[in-house]
Amino acid sequence: MTMVTKKMKKSKNSNSIWRQPLAVVGIGIIVIWTLLAIFAPWIAPYNPNAQDAAKFLAPSAAHWMGTDELNRDILSRVIFGARISLPYSLLLVALSATLGSIVGAISGYAGGKIDSFLMRVTDVFFAFPGIVLAMAVAAALGPQIRNAVIAITIVAWPVYARLVRGLILNAKQNDYVTASSLLGSSSLRTLIVDLRPNLSGPVFVLAALEVGNALLLLSGLSFLGLGAQPPASEWGSMVSLGAENFDRWWVGLFPGLAILTAVLAFTFIGDALRDAMDPRTAKALRD
Amino acid sequence: MRTKPVSDEKSQRKRFLSGNGFVPFILRRLLTSVLLVFGVTFISFSITQLVPGDPVAANLGQSAYSDPKIVAAFKVQFGLDKPVPVQYVKYVSKLLHGDLGISLSSKRPVLDDLKEYFPATLEIALVAVFLALVVGLLLGIISAVTRDRLPDQIIRVFSLTGVSMPAFWTALTAFYLFFFVLGWAPGTGRLAPGADPPPTVTGLYTVDSLIAGDFSTFKQAVAYLLLPAIVLAIYAIGVLTRFTRASMLEILGNDYVRAARAKGLPEITVIRRHVLRPALLSIITVAGVAFSSLLAGSVLVENVFSWPGLGQYAYRAAVGLDLPGIMGVSMVVATVYITMNLIVDILYRVIDPQMRDAS
Amino acid sequence: MDLLTVKNLTVTLATGRGDAAAVRDLSFTVGHGEFLGIAGESGSGKTMTALSLLGLLPHKGRATGSINFDGREILTSSKREYRDLRGKEIAMIFQDPMTSLHPMLTVEVQLTEHLRHHRKVSKDAARQSALELLSTVKIPDPEAALRAHPSQFSGGMRQRIAIAMALACEPKLLIADEPTTALDVTVQAGILKLLHQLRKERNLSVMVITHDLGVLSSLTDRIMIMYAGSEVETGLTSDLLQRPRHPYTKGLIAALPGHTNDAKSSQTKRLLSIEGMPPELGNFPSGCAFHTRCNYAIAACKSELPESIQISDSHRIFCPVDPFSAKASIEGAK
Ligand SMILES: Nc1ncnc2c1ncn2[C@@H]1O[C@H](COP(=O)(O)OP(=O)(O)OP(=O)(O)O)[C@@H](O)[C@H]1O
Ligand SMILES: [Mg+2]
Numbered sequence: 019m020t021m022v023t024k025k026m027k028k029s030k031n032s033n034s035i036w037r038q039p040l041a042v043v044g045i046g047i048i049v050i051w052t053l054l055a056i057f058a059p060w061i062a063p064y065n066p067n068a069q070d071a072a073k074f075l076a077p078s079a080a081h082w083m084g085t086d087e088l089n090r091d092i093l094s095r096v097i098f099g100a101r102i103s104l105p106y107s108l109l110l111v112a113l114s115a116t117l118g119s120i121v122g123a124i125s126g127y128a129g130g131k132i133d134s135f136l137m138r139v140t141d142v143f144f145a146f147p148g149i150v151l152a153m154a155v156a157a158a159l160g161p162q163i164r165n166a167v168i169a170i171t172i173v174a175w176p177v178y179a180r181l182v183r184g185l186i187l188n189a190k191q192n193d194y195v196t197a198s199s200l201l202g203s204s205s206l207r208t209l210i211v212d213l214r215p216n217l218s219g220p221v222f223v224l225a226a227l228e229v230g231n232a233l234l235l236l237s238g239l240s241f242l243g244l245g246a247q248p249p250a251s252e253w254g255s256m257v258s259l260g261a262e263n264f265d266r267w268w269v270g271l272f273p274g275l276a277i278l279t280a281v282l283a284f285t286f287i288g289d290a291l292r293d294a295m296d297p298r299t300a301k302a303l304r305d
Numbered sequence: 306m307r308t309k310p311v312s313d314e315k316s317q318r319k320r321f322l323s324g325n326g327f328v329p330f331i332l333r334r335l336l337t338s339v340l341l342v343f344g345v346t347f348i349s350f351s352i353t354q355l356v357p358g359d360p361v362a363a364n365l366g367q368s369a370y371s372d373p374k375i376v377a378a379f380k381v382q383f384g385l386d387k388p389v390p391v392q393y394v395k396y397v398s399k400l401l402h403g404d405l406g407i408s409l410s411s412k413r414p415v416l417d418d419l420k421e422y423f424p425a426t427l428e429i430a431l432v433a434v435f436l437a438l439v440v441g442l443l444l445g446i447i448s449a450v451t452r453d454r455l456p457d458q459i460i461r462v463f464s465l466t467g468v469s470m471p472a473f474w475t476a477l478t479a480f481y482l483f484f485f486v487l488g489w490a491p492g493t494g495r496l497a498p499g500a501d502p503p504p505t506v507t508g509l510y511t512v513d514s515l516i517a518g519d520f521s522t523f524k525q526a527v528a529y530l531l532l533p534a535i536v537l538a539i540y541a542i543g544v545l546t547r548f549t550r551a552s553m554l555e556i557l558g559n560d561y562v563r564a565a566r567a568k569g570l571p572e573i574t575v576i577r578r579h580v581l582r583p584a585l586l587s588i589i590t591v592a593g594v595a596f597s598s599l600l601a602g603s604v605l606v607e608n609v610f611s612w613p614g615l616g617q618y619a620y621r622a623a624v625g626l627d628l629p630g631i632m633g634v635s636m637v638v639a640t641v642y643i644t645m646n647l648i649v650d651i652l653y654r655v656i657d658p659q660m661r662d663a664s
Numbered sequence: 665m666d667l668l669t670v671k672n673l674t675v676t677l678a679t680g681r682g683d684a685a686a687v688r689d690l691s692f693t694v695g696h697g698e699f700l701g702i703a704g705e706s707g708s709g710k711t712m713t714a715l716s717l718l719g720l721l722p723h724k725g726r727a728t729g730s731i732n733f734d735g736r737e738i739l740t741s742s743k744r745e746y747r748d749l750r751g752k753e754i755a756m757i758f759q760d761p762m763t764s765l766h767p768m769l770t771v772e773v774q775l776t777e778h779l780r781h782h783r784k785v786s787k788d789a790a791r792q793s794a795l796e797l798l799s800t801v802k803i804p805d806p807e808a809a810l811r812a813h814p815s816q817f818s819g820g821m822r823q824r825i826a827i828a829m830a831l832a833c834e835p836k837l838l839i840a841d842e843p844t845t846a847l848d849v850t851v852q853a854g855i856l857k858l859l860h861q862l863r864k865e866r867n868l869s870v871m872v873i874t875h876d877l878g879v880l881s882s883l884t885d886r887i888m889i890m891y892a893g894s895e896v897e898t899g900l901t902s903d904l905l906q907r908p909r910h911p912y913t914k915g916l917i918a919a920l921p922g923h924t925n926d927a928k929s930s931q932t933k934r935l936l937s938i939e940g941m942p943p944e945l946g947n948f949p950s951g952c953a954f955h956t957r958c959n960y961a962i963a964a965c966k967s968e969l970p971e972s973i974q975i976s977d978s979h980r981i982f983c984p985v986d987p988f989s990a991k992a993s994i995e996g997a998k
Contacts, residue, residue: 040461040462040465138340138341138344139344139348141341141344142341142344142345142347142348143348144642145341145342145344145345145639145642145643146345146348146349146635146638146639147597147600147601147619147634147635147638147639147642148601149601149602149604149605150601150604150619150623150631150634150635150638151349151352151635153604153619153620153623153624154349154352154353154622154623154626154631155352155353156623157363157623157624157625157626158353158626172352230468230469234469234471234472237471238471238472238473238604238605241471241473241605241608242604242605242608242620243624244623244624254471254473257471257473257474257477258473260477261473261477261608261609264477264480264481264485265481265485267478267481270474270477270478270481271478273474274471274474274475274477274478277471277474278466278469278470278471278474281469281470281471282465282466282469285465285468285469286465289465452723453723453724559763560758560759560760560763560764561763561764561765561766561767563715563720563758563764564756564758564764564765564766564826564829565766566718566720566750567718567720567750567751567755567756567758568750568751568755568777568778568781568829569746569747569748569749569750569751569752569778569781569782570747570751570777570778570781571747571781572743574777574781578769578773578777579766579769582768583767583768
């Protein structure tokens with residue numbers, strides 16, 4: 019008999035992100051930046067480090083975004099900048115997502131004392147002023163983009179740890195995991211194999227949401243002189259040249275717009291992905 | 306289950322702390338908060354020790370660094386000659402007496418430095434959080450109420466843009482526009498060059514000038530304050546707008562809202578009485594966290610506006626590998642964060658016992 | 665003229681896979697003073713039918729067709745007209761009293777706010793009626809109850825408060841969406857008793873929604889059975905429960921506790937039980953949506969929408985096979 023008195027779980031199938039205009043715009047922007055990064059040498063009108071134009075030329079037909087203090091073409095530098103900011107932000111997110119997921123998985127799997135210890139550590143990192151710590155680490159390691167990535171990874175992993183731990187605790191109560199642990203096969207490895215499909219989605223969405231933040235922090239450190247070093251055409255450090263000569267508006271404006279568009283694109287995509295997830299996971303991602 | 310003897314003092318204390326009453330709750334939260342602060346000192350200490358920078362080199366000039374005697378004296382002066390665990394124990398024991406050590410870069414007690422720089426940041430952060438709350442709540446509510454219609458679409462794009470703008474660039478662009486082009490903003494710093502700050506009471510120039518009855522300084526302080534505060538607020542506005550919208554939509558989906566509508570109440574009553582109240586409860590939580598993220602975010606904004614605040618101090622401390630300075634800043638910001646969370650938790654418990662019972 | 669006449673009501677909702685009809689071409693009436701029961705498995709569109717009467721469909725939901733209430737067409741009402749209708753002319757009780765009362769507002773506020781809005785009565789007068797309402801629904805100590813928050817009451821008491829709320833403006837039609845589902849069996853009986861009493865004391869028309877046919881047997885005049893958003897059978901309560909004609913209704917009744925033993929052989933038992941799950945919104949089968957679970961389905965069931973077959977003035981089914989008709993059983997005997 020099946021008079022279903024028990025409520026069937028109302029599964030709202032995920033909204034395709036292609037139906038969300040903002041997400042499509044975001045994907046479009048990222049595709050453009052990716053193409054610009056890959057084909058920079060062919061697309062950029064000048065060598066980004068060539069100092070052969072005149073100093074501080076305002077935007078014109080020859081130099082669409084003008085030139086900087088060292089006579090370099092800003093458009094070319096912005097295009098080449100995509101080769102630094104995008105891959106390093108992605109790397110940064112991949113590193114912190116991996117680190118955080120491992121900590122979260124251990125915490126959720128082990129439970130008990132290990133769990134509460136790891137979660138207290140995570141709490142401490144949350145309480146931390148991320149950028150201050152990142153600044154200190156970056157300064158101590160020596161100002162280099164690679165070190166800035168390490169510094170930010172150290173402050174960025176806790177969000178993933180919390181998420182993964184929460185998901186594992188949820189799933190632990192689920193039938194299929196209980197079943198396999200009853201059969202005595204529940205090592206950490208099985209747990210992860212069993213749960214990977216449940217974990218990878220939310221972690222991926224969180225990572226997508228975090229790329230923008232990573233890019234902001236990374237260019238922020240470079241802006242302060244603690245990330246990419248001259249003559250690298252990194253967007254954040256290009257903005258800092260603009261800050262030194264703020265009356266030449268074009269020097270800082272265009273690289274900043276580059277950061278803004280890229281971050282905005284990732285935010286659009288991450289937001290749409292989150293909205294497409296089922297509401298409970300989406301809420302876990304928001305908190 | 307075996308019951309433990311009641312006379313066991315430890316277990317009694319434990320039981321008291323794990324009780325459900327209001328006082329045990331506060332004590333428990335206070336205890337975790339203090340532990341968190343120590344956790345923060347420990348982690349910042351460890352991390353800055355683990356990385357290979359040399360604070361001596363960072364703080365002594367070229368020639369002084371090549372003189373072993375000066376180096377040794379510097380190390381002794383700042384306790385850098387001791388093993389790291391000893392340094393940490395010493396730091397903590399001094400900390401318990403309210404001594405945050407001597408800054409390597411300013412050569413002054415860190416506490417004095419913080420007293421000088423923190424109020425400057427607090428001043429813009431307070432204004433920014435106020436702006437963010439007013440604007441963010443308003444936009445978030447409009448957005449939720451007009452869900453998927455034009456106003457909502459526009460506000461969503463705005464708030465997403467707000468959280469995507471690099472603060473240092475926004476600061477620069479705003480400064481160029483309002484100072485250089487339009488001439489509306491007075492310039493960088495907290496007061497005009499050469500102007501005397503009001504006598505220090507709180508360290509907030511606006512408040513202090515009012516206390517001193519000096520209105521022209523007050524006006525000036527406000528004028529200098531506004532632009533950095535607005536720039537700082539942009540990110541928080543984005544965050545709060547999005548969060549408000551999300552909480553409102555979550556509440557709007559509740560049965561009790563549907564029930565309120567089924568009673569035929571005007572929509573404005575439904576929103577005000579039935580939706581906003583519970584939504585505000587969760588918004589309080591982010592507002593607290595947003596405030597401490599503003600403190601951290603001020604690092605980049607202060608840099609552009611030459612605002613002599615915690616951010617500038619943190620920057621100098623970081624570049625100078627000034628461990629006591631960095632720890633001091635971390636502690637201040639972390640303490641604010643932790644205190645905010647504490648207040649929010651307590652508020653939550655005080656404001657709304659029904660809410661808790663219901664969930 | 666009936667109090668409520670619904671014709672060809674179709675409700676479309678936004679789902680992940682695009683729009684889908686949760687209620688399909690539904691027609692029914694509720695007479696003055698009549699109790700109509702609507703039953704069906706979870707997801708059959710009962711709640712959406714109710715909400716469309718109040719113009720309270722979920723975000724992006726749309727209703728088409730015609731809803732005539734008390735002599736006027738209301739489906740095309742403006743927001744304002746709907747607001748004047750809700751609570752005042754048509755009131756609704758929701759399924760879960762734990763979530764349908766506001767946790768932060770006192771019982772007094774929730775009992776009187778719509779009364780004061782619709783009737784423009786003074787605070788004191790509203791309070792007075794609230795006290796009367798609370799005694800009508802048998803809440804002990806109404807004075808104290810007014811000052812309390814919903815969390816201070818048990819589920820059954822909360823549902824009584826919700827009923828009091830619904831009755832506050834003396835509506836003509838009361839919709840009770842699974843008023844007892846979330847409650848314990850003993851508490852259920854109390855609520856049903858209360859509904860019986862209201863039926864006797866007030867000239868109220870009521871639409872009771874449930875997925876437990878047992879709840880309806882003594883309460884309603886007529887019952888409509890829904891499956892996947894469509895009507896499958898409607899009849900007088902006694903006719904429908906004792907002589908069900910649609911295989912789905914038959915299955916629902918067979919599944920009632922106490923009925924399982926009546927089945928004469930294990931073979932009939934198997935024939936009567938309904939296997940599988942109800943279809944999900946957006947995945948409703950073609951033709952008669954029930955054909956995938958029906959033991960009597962023929963080819964036509966899959967391809968053609970069933971027409972209504974009038975069995976008597978008050979009894980109709982949507983089933984081309986009609987396996988339990990007298991004719992069919994004679995043929996079966998051969
Ligand atoms: N807000 C919504 N958006 C989209 N689909 C919805 C929404 N609410 C409900 N549905 C779907 O509409 C269909 C009909 O739902 P409805 O609530 O009317 O069923 P029901 O017969 O009342 O069932 P139950 O016994 O579970 O209350 C279901 O498939 C449900 O999943
Ligand atoms: Mg329902």
